[in-house]
Amino acid sequence: MVLDNLGDSLKQTFRKIAGLGTVDRQAVEVIVRDLQRSLLQADVDVSLVAELSSKIKKQILESKPPAGLTLKEYFIKTLYEEMVVFLGQEKGEMHLKPQKVLLAGLFGSGKTTTAGKLGRWFKVRGMSVGLVACDTHRPAAQEQLRQIGHKLEIPVYDEGKNPEYIAKNALKTAKEDILIFDSAGRDALDKELAKELENMGKVINPQEVLLVIPADIGQAARKQTEEFNKLVGITGVIVTKLDGTAKGGGALAASSASRSKVKFIGVGEKTEDLEAYDPQRFVSRLIGYGDLQGLLEKAKEVGVSEESAKKIVEGKFTLNEFMEQISAMQKMGPLTKIAEMIPGVSGMKIPKDMLDVQQEKMKMWKHIMNSMTPAEKDDPEIIKHSRILRIARGSGTREQYVREILKYYKQVQKFMKIAKGGKGLKRGPLARMVRQMGLKLDGE
Ligand SMILES: Nc1nc2c(ncn2[C@@H]2O[C@H](COP(=O)(O)OP(=O)(O)O)[C@@H](O)[C@H]2O)c(=O)[nH]1
Ligand SMILES: [Mg+2]
Known part of the structure; x- marks a missing residue:
């Protein structure tokens, strides 16, 4: 993944700010030192790091937060904005013209x-x-x-x-x-x-x-x-x-x-x-807030509709749409790369083999799905032992594969639920910052 180490330590720093009791000089010093360490480890030039640090400290300690922001929110916002300036300020346009x-x-x-x-x-x-x-x-x-x-x-x-x-x-x-x-x-x-x-x-x-x-x-x-x-x-x-x-x-x-x-x-x-x-x-x-816009662009590139991409992000997994969504995701690239663009998921560690389903297996799963009734696909919870037997027989596969698909479905669903309810994503200063950045949170 891209800049794993720097990302991990920055996420920690942002979390640390969110957890601060008070934002005083000492707290700011501690956070800025964290930031310095992360940047130096990423081979950022020492003088650039020093410049950035003093800029952030000065802004937080010597100016007042704008109306409507607490000091903590102001700190987070400043850190975010300065990191953006630091890493290039604005995007380098490439025009779609001859x-x-x-x-x-x-x-x-x-x-x-x-x-x-x-x-x-x-x-x-x-x-x-x-x-x-x-x-x-x-x-x-x-x-x-x-x-x-x-x-x-x-x-x-x-x-x-x-x-x-x-x-x-x-x-x-x-x-x-x-x-x-x-x-x-x-x-x-x-x-x-x-x-x-x-x-x-x-x-x-x-x-x-x-x-x-x-x-x-x-x-x-x-x-x-x-x-x-x-x-x-x-x-x-x-x-x-x-x-x-x-x-x-x-x-x-x-x-x-x-x-x-x-x-x-x-x-x-x-x-x-x-x-x-x-x-x-x-x-x-x-810093773990995803990049929905980038995700949607990627989806468009490979011919996945925006609607379908949004469903993926929202974790709307009925078994019915499950297959479609997995293949859509696969077209968009390895899940690890996609996941870092999804707000809430991007800060989490993902089970390594999740969604890396082989093509062969996908084919078999499709057969299994075809042997399910609409009701079963809508609500996989009802698929218990006797139904599993019937589906296995009907699809010419084995029980173990039917169980596998159900287990897999549950695993992904659970993961998405955790991701959606991601700590501090919906409430608190971090959430407000995410909104200020123009990113939408799940379910909004
Ligand atoms: N992992 C990774 N490898 C890359 C990337 N870009 C190029 N490479 C690899 O770097 C090596 C040199 O690339 P090449 O395009 O031949 O470099 P050139 O000599 O500048 O033309 C090749 O093995 C590429 O596969 C990248 O973004 N990521
Ligand atoms: Mg070359």
Whole structure:
């Protein structure tokens, strides 16, 4: 999952504030120290942490809460808002209009993978896309992009001997709305790479030059972003590999300190593992308040209706809809990733195998479901021993599988109930903050 460690400790910090008896200087010091520790562990630059700490302390201790807010609520709100500023302030927009996008970055940062992800991102939003394979530096690079394009059913342009010619040829022949140019990396931003990118920039004249940076370089992201910006000029950053590092917080804070907008984050190796970056929503998810908007967007991407997605979030599980919902969820990605977007659930640990049902099993379960009466599907509670026998026989399966499905259904339902009644989610200062952030709580 993305920024697990930082998320866990931030959640604790927010809970701690909610549990404070009084908000006095000492309490503020303690909380801010907690925050510092969490951020330093995420490889955030020391001076940035110090700056953030004094800003928060100053605001809480030297100003009065706005009307209608208690000091505690004000503390939570301030912390949340400052974290948002810290991690990028506002979202880096990517417009859905015809444009040329050039990806730049060092070896192994994730450019080629990201070219595919970005291509998919535009494609599922209704744009036609072409990929341009301008990495002639590494022998296998073009083939890598061709394979990615093939899988996504996106054309890949690769005619020509050097990056500039390939780009020129693509510009001549391609008819797609969006052209994404993959480029070669180097070990460091040396003269050769700078020259190559500069030349490509001249030939392509791209609307977007996006620097691809792997999150595992942590706070070093700042220097790298500033260097690329100075030498080749970038319009934004894509931070990749946020799924596999404890240093992601450092990388995000560093990129935002460089004043370049982070436009996307890479959260896995698959082509769908790319998210438009919105610090507000990101922080909300990090501290355990989910990201309903992100969830609904994801649902739309894979063709799940908003209505169906909402039912999932609300945990409205009759056995009747159960199968449908599970397959909808599966289309949207691993449950662990979805869960962190659901308010209330996002702060919880999820049983690891929950909802990771194999396709084979799903098929069998469907047979079993077909042997149930409507009444049974509406209210699985009534399915006791004799009914279990009948259903097993009717579906040509075994009792144990019927019991399995019932047990499983109960487990999920119970989980959703706990999640919905999540501690402090509906009442108290945290709930009020969630509302202020414009997020709706379950059942509202
Ligand atoms: N876990 C994870 N791996 C990624 C991500 N983005 C890229 N990778 C992996 O990083 C490696 C290098 O990626 P590649 O696109 O070839 O980098 P390039 O040299 O910059 O083109 C590959 O193994 C990718 O699968 C990401 O967001 N998460
Ligand atoms: Mg590459």
